[in-house]
Amino acid sequence: MDRPTIVGRASVIDGDTLEIHDQRIRLWGVDAPEARQSCDGADGAAYACGRLSDNRLDRHLQDRTVSCFEEDTDRYGRMVARCEVDGATGPEDVGGWLVMKGYAVCYARYAGRAYVAGGDAARRARAGVWAGAFTTPEDWHRARRVLRSVP
Secondary structure, three states: OOOOOEEEEOEEEEOOEEEEOOEEEEEOOEEOOOOOOOEEOOOOOEEOHHHHHHHHHHHHHOOOEEEEEEEEEOOOOOEEEEEEEEEOOEEEEHHHHHHHHOOOEEOHHHHOOOOHHHHHHHHHHOOHHHHOOOOOHHHHHHHHHHHHHOO
16 A cells, blocks of 8 residues: 555645645545535525535544545645545545535546545435535636636
């Protein structure tokens, strides 16, 4: 097994970005709603799904040691890594946990089929963002760029 690139207590920057020892780490293969993004719940009411994703990840990682294995570097110079914590039955993939709980979606362009099963299970269970209507984080960003470019 490869040795982790970085290990420590993580601060949650947002639903798919951590910081360990002053190093920003983008979670590989997942895309979480942005802090300013809202989604519609099962009742049709809007809620801050980005903040919910951040908060649930923070609660999940609280007081746990996170081990990250570098996969790449993104265009902002952040490490892109698979991260894990100790789970009840062995290592638990943090990105996989986010997708299974519906707090993030699989970023298939980068992850291939790695988190597809977890995403399908979350969709069937109507977990997290799948409980109501939402725009994928990638499409949400794209729409914001278009709005900024309109004179």
